[in-house]
Amino acid sequence: MQYPVNEIFQTIQGEGQWTGVPAIFVRLQGCPVGCPWCDTRHTWELQPENAVAQQLIFQTDGQIGRWSKLTAADIIDGFKAQQFTAKHVVITGGEPCMYDLRPLTSELHAHGFSSQIETSGTFEVQCANETWVTVSPKVNMQGKLPVLTTALQRANEIKHPVATEHHIEELEQLLATIDTEGKTICLQPISQKARATELAMRVCIERNWRLSVQTHKYLQID
Numbered sequence: 001m002q003y004p005v006n007e008i009f010q011t012i013q014g015e016g017q018w019t020g021v022p023a024i025f026v027r028l029q030g031c032p033v034g035c036p037w038c039d040t041r042h043t044w045e046l047q048p049e050n051a052v053a054q055q056l057i058f059q060t061d062g063q064i065g066r067w068s069k070l071t072a073a074d075i076i077d078g079f080k081a082q083q084f085t086a087k088h089v090v091i092t093g094g095e096p097c098m099y100d101l102r103p104l105t106s107e108l109h110a111h112g113f114s115s116q117i118e119t120s121g122t123f124e125v126q127c128a129n130e131t132w133v134t135v136s137p138k139v140n141m142q143g144k145l146p147v148l149t150t151a152l153q154r155a156n157e158i159k160h161p162v163a164t165e166h167h168i169e170e171l172e173q174l175l176a177t178i179d180t181e182g183k184t185i186c187l188q189p190i191s192q193k194a195r196a197t198e199l200a201m202r203v204c205i206e207r208n209w210r211l212s213v214q215t216h217k218y219l220q221i222d
């Protein structure tokens with residue numbers, strides 16, 4: 001199994017329950033969902049002319065939709081070559097669940113890493129049992145509701161991007177369809193907007209949910 005990788009870099013997890021934990025990010029290329037406020041639009045298209053050599057994806061760019069095909073073994077060899085020290089690996093995108101992540105997550109665990117997936121819930125989540133799954137549900141988007149429901153049931157964490165009251169109502173309707181016992185529920189303000197952040201803080205306090213601000217954006221790191 002080869003994965004189209006946009007970039008691999010080491011940083012601090014900036015979002016959700018694992019915020020503050022040193023992490024290696026593996027960003028896969030390709031996403032058909034089209035969220036209007038997406039902060040990684042360069043990962044949407046998988047264009048053949050943007051294929052690059054494997055070593056290039058270890059230089060973070062954050063703007064170009066370039067990609068290279070790597071196996072799980074190539075990815076883990078790359079971590080060693082880069083002398084990364086983090087033991088937690090976040091697989092994001094793009095939409096990583098377009099791809100079967102079982103080979104990659106199993107190989108990561110076999111090498112002593114913990115793994116996490118950041119997904120929209122619009123594709124079936126295929127990963128190891130031990131993987132921490134963060135679902136950031138995209139309602140009324142490309143995906144089908146049964147797929148989203150299954151993803152929400154698998155989720156360890158549900159991290160909902162919010163800007164308006166409508167987004168809160170949307171989340172409540174979704175949560176009513178599953179058993180939320182043991183899951184972390186987070187609200188993540190969209191694009192650090194002041195009104196979105198105030199809304200998220202108020203609702204988190206009311207419902208005892210967690211606030212996830214994108215700390216890496218405030219820190220201006222990758």
Ligand SMILES: C[S@@+](CC[C@H](N)C(=O)[O-])C[C@H]1O[C@@H](n2cnc3c(N)ncnc32)[C@H](O)[C@@H]1O
Pocket residue numbers: 031037038039040092093094095096118119120121135136159161188189190191192214
């Ligand atoms: C870029 S997405 C990639 C993974 C997957 N496609 C997804 O949507 O979960 C990673 C995370 O960033 C969030 N996100 C994207 N753009 C954002 C923005 N402008 N403000 C806040 N969160 C954003 C997504 O909701 C998701 O939780």
Ligand SMILES: Nc1nc2[nH]cc(C(=O)O)c2c(=O)[nH]1
Pocket residue numbers: 011012013014015025040092093118216221222
């Ligand atoms: N530092 C940092 N934390 C993150 N958490 C989720 C990210 C993502 O793009 O999925 C992300 C990211 O791009 N950088």
Ligand code: SF4
Pocket residue numbers: 031032033034035038039040041043093094095120138
């Ligand atoms: S699903 Fe994720 S990567 Fe795709 S457009 Fe939405 S936020 Fe961006």
Ligand SMILES: [Mg+2]
Pocket residue numbers: 039040
């Ligand atoms: Mg990001």
